Amino acid sequence: MAMTFAASMASAQLNSGAQTIALNANLAESLTLSLSANSVNFTLSAGSATNAGSANITATTKWVLKPGRTAVGVYAYFASSTAALTGTASGATIPSSAFSITDTGAGSGGAGTSGALSNTVAFGVANSGLRMANVGITGTNMNASRTDQMAFNIDLSGGTLPQLPADTFTGTLNIQAQATP
Amino acid sequence: MKLRPQHGARLATLTLVVIVLAAGAHAQVINSGASTISLNAVLNDSITVSLSANAVNFTLTQGSASNPGSTAITATTTWLLRPNVGSLKVYAFFASSTSALTDGAGNNIPSADFQISNNGSAFNALTSTVPFNGANAGLQLSSTPILGNNRSGSRTDNMNFNINLVPLPNLPAGTYTGTLTIQAQAI
8 A cells, every 4th residue: 555655656747837829820812823925926817707826825823712712713804895906007906806715724613715805804894805714612622723725816707807907916915813702 | 797888889899890800801802913915916918910811812904903802801909908008000011012912923013002991991002111011011000099998908900902903004914922911019
C-alpha cells in the first residue's frame, strides 16, 4: 500500500495554464484570365460571309472563390456595337454583330457558347458582347479553371457591309471574366 | 439582467454592422482584368474586267466605211477601291497604232480605222494615247467618278465594232488578225 502511493506521487503532472494562439489564414479570392496571344489578322473578301481570323486564341480563366459564389462568366465584348472595327482611311465601320466567335470550351463548365457579339453582357455597351461561358460554382469547383479556345470570323454579307470600301480596319476585342454574386 | 438604454442602442448598432459586413462579403462581384486582342482586318482594293466573249469576226468590203463586227461584246468592270481614288476609267487599245490588224505580209489596218461604239454612242476610232501601250492606239470607253457611295461597284460597257476601209481603198485581199485589249484603271 505504501509503495503504490509513492509511485503515484512520482508521476503526478503539473500543467501551466493554456495559452492560445489565434490563427488567421486568409485565402483571398482571385479571378484571373490570360490569353495565348493578343492579335488576330483578317484578309477580307468583299461581301463574303466567311473571313476567318489568322489564328485561334485560347483564354484561360482561373479562380479561387469563397463559398456563396454561384457562377463564373467569361465574356467577349467591344466598346461599341456599331464600330467594332473602323477603317483607318475611310472611317467605315464593321459592327460587332458582324464579328463572331466559335468557342471550344474545356475544363470547369465544359463547352462554351459561340455566336456573334450582339448581346448585352456584363461588360462593354449594349449589344456588343457574347457570354462564352457560364460556369456554375459548387463545392467542387471553388478553386478551378477553364479554357475557351476562340476562332474568329467577320461576316461581310449583311446589310451595307458588301459595299465596304477597301481599307485596313482595326479594333480591340476584350475578354474578361466575372464571378457572381 | 437588464440593459441600460444606451447599451441596448450600442448592441443594436453593432449587430447591424455585423449584418452589413456579412452581407457585403458576397455582395460584390469580382472581375478579372480585361485582356485585349488587337484586330487587324484588311480589305484589299481590286479591279477586274471580264468580257462576254473574246472573238469578233469581220467580213470586209473593199473601201467601205461600214464593216461591222460579227457580235457585240460587253465588258463588265467590277471594283473595290480605297477612299483616295477619284475615278475609274475603262480603255480599249491596240499594241500598235499602225498595225492594229495585219495580214502578216506587211499589209496593215491601223487603229485609226478601227472603231468602237460604246453603249450606243457614235463610233469612235482608237486614236488616243491611253495609259496602256503605244501612242495613238487607244480609246477611253468610260470614266466613272468614285464617290463615297460607289467605292464598291461595277459597270458594263457594251461595245460594237467597225472597221472603216475608206482610208484604205487599196488594201489587198487577205485575212487580217489583231488583238484588242480592254483594261481599266483607277486613279
